Amino acid sequence: MLKKSCAVVCICLLSILGLTATAGAQSASSTLRIEEGTTGAGFCGVDGWIHNNHAGFTGEGFANTQNQLGNGIDYAIYVDEAGSYDFEFGYALHGPERSAEILVAGVAHPFVFEGTGAWTNYQTSPIQTLQLPAGVHTLRLVGTGSQALPNLDWVNITGGSVTEAPCNANSNAATLELLSPNSIDWVAGSTGWLNLTLTSDVTVSNVSASVIDSSAGVSFDYPGSADSSSLSQDSTLSPSEIDYSSINFTTPSAEGIATATIQINFEWLGVQHSVVETLEFSNVNYEGEDFAILTESGELTTSLDAPEGNWLELNYLGLSPVNSHLEVSVDGPLDAYHPQGTYTGLHYDAHLHGGERDVARVWFDPATLDAGSFTLTVSIEYVDANGEAKTTSHDVVVLVS
Numbered sequence: 383m384l385k386k387s388c389a390v391v392c393i394c395l396l397s398i399l400g401l402t403a404t405a406g407a408q409s410a411s412s413t414l415r416i417e418e419g420t421t422g423a424g425f426c427g428v429d430g431w432i433h434n435n436h437a438g439f440t441g442e443g444f445a446n447t448q449n450q451l452g453n454g455i456d457y458a459i460y461v462d463e464a465g466s467y468d469f470e471f472g473y474a475l476h477g478p479e480r481s482a483e484i485l486v487a488g489v490a491h492p493f494v495f496e497g498t499g500a501w502t503n504y505q506t507s508p509i510q511t512l513q514l515p516a517g518v519h520t521l522r523l524v525g526t527g528s529q530a531l532p533n534l535d536w537v538n539i540t541g542g543s544v545t546e547a548p549c550n551a552n553s554n555a556a557t558l559e560l561l562s563p564n565s566i567d568w569v570a571g572s573t574g575w576l577n578l579t580l581t582s583d584v585t586v587s588n589v590s591a592s593v594i595d596s597s598a599g600v601s602f603d604y605p606g607s608a609d610s611s612s613l614s615q616d617s618t619l620s621p622s623e624i625d626y627s628s629i630n631f632t633t634p635s636a637e638g639i640a641t642a643t644i645q646i647n648f649e650w651l652g653v654q655h656s657v658v659e660t661l662e663f664s665n666v667n668y669e670g671e672d673f674a675i676l677t678e679s680g681e682l683t684t685s686l687d688a689p690e691g692n693w694l695e696l697n698y699l700g701l702s703p704v705n706s707h708l709e710v711s712v713d714g715p716l717d718a719y720h721p722q723g724t725y726t727g728l729h730y731d732a733h734l735h736g737g738e739r740d741v742a743r744v745w746f747d748p749a750t751l752d753a754g755s756f757t758l759t760v761s762i763e764y765v766d767a768n769g770e771a772k773t774t775s776h777d778v779v780v781l782v783s
């Protein structure tokens with residue numbers, strides 16, 4: 383077996399990229415112009431094409447719906463206050479008038495586009511005024527005749543503060559994901575904290591987790607702790623960041639499964655969202671062991687775009703008080719894969735008290751990884767509750783994709 387260790391300790395990979403603005407005081411009226419495009423925000427698609435064969439447009443062209451009843455264009459906007467918003471469309475229409483409607487939350491606002499005389503003659507539609515509540519809106523402009531819409535150059539939206547919103551803005555599936563497992567090994571009748579590891583694909587703010595329900599015997603209010611927790615670094619989670627929220631639990635003394643329902647709240651573009659997850663605690667009475675090894679396998683990726691893939695998390699559960707020290711060895715050709723840094727301790731401190739879960743993270747340089755699998759041997763030196771120095775080791779099978 384080859385063994386390698388070094389003193390590089392990489393605790394966290396965190397990058398705070400920005401803060402999401404929250405709704406403020408009443409703002410002055412402004413106009414947002416949304417041109418055709420495929421940016422993933424603002425203009426969200428046309429049932430047809432982006433064309434540029436009739437001059438006179440602004441931007442890169444115009445949105446040409448395929449001539450068929452029901453075809454249209456989708457937009458996503460964010461307004462930070464409720465109120466009236468004026469919609470005006472720049473368009474060209476050679477032929478006779480075409481009827482259309484703006485769909486907001488399933489409600490249709492019908493109007494008519496008059497002919498402009500030529501496909502190169504772009505004009506401005508009459509203003510359509512809509513009442514919008516604050517928040518994110520996906521809007522659809524749809525043709526209600528067999529020829530669908532005229533050629534659409536842009537839309538101007540005038541009102542309080544209007545900005546383009548991500549096109550998936552209204553999907554609640556959105557944005558915040560719990561990376562840590564929902565089923566947890568725990569020591570029966572013990573207290574300890576649990577890290578909820580979170581990631582988000584857009585920047586969200588005011589992130590906090592709390593317990594909203596629990597089955598008999600699980601409580602989350604052991605002395606000195608709160609039942610709700612914000613993120614460990616700050617309350618904002620950006621797309622490249624992984625952070626966690628710690629919640630304290632006390633589990634029933636009987637062995638078996640107990641559950642806790644947690645709610646993770648966050649704010650995105652001024653809108654409150656939440657994700658509800660159920661955690662299952664497998665309560666076990668371990669006999670005569672100092673700590674339990676919770677990680678038997680792991681996954682890594684060769685992709686640099688997946689920061690979570692570069693870390694291997696090794697989870698341990700304290701059963702009686704120990705002071706521990708980890709040495710990580712790789713069983714296999716070191717040229718092919720090796721940890722860049724060997725993590726030499728637990729994340730919080732070198733101690734595991736009864737009922738405490740802690741994690742050691744080993745970072746791998748993705749460039750050194752090959753797809754396949756290898757075995758990582760983790761050696762742990764520790765001092766047990768009686769002050770006796772002990773050594774143990776365990777294997778972790780690692781899949782590399």
Ligand code: GCU
Pocket residue numbers: 433436446447449501529531532533
């Ligand atoms: C013509 C014109 C298109 C237009 C279409 C229509 O084909 O070139 O730009 O979209 O008519 O009737 O909608």
Ligand code: CA
Pocket residue numbers: 446447448449531532533
């Ligand atoms: Ca058309």
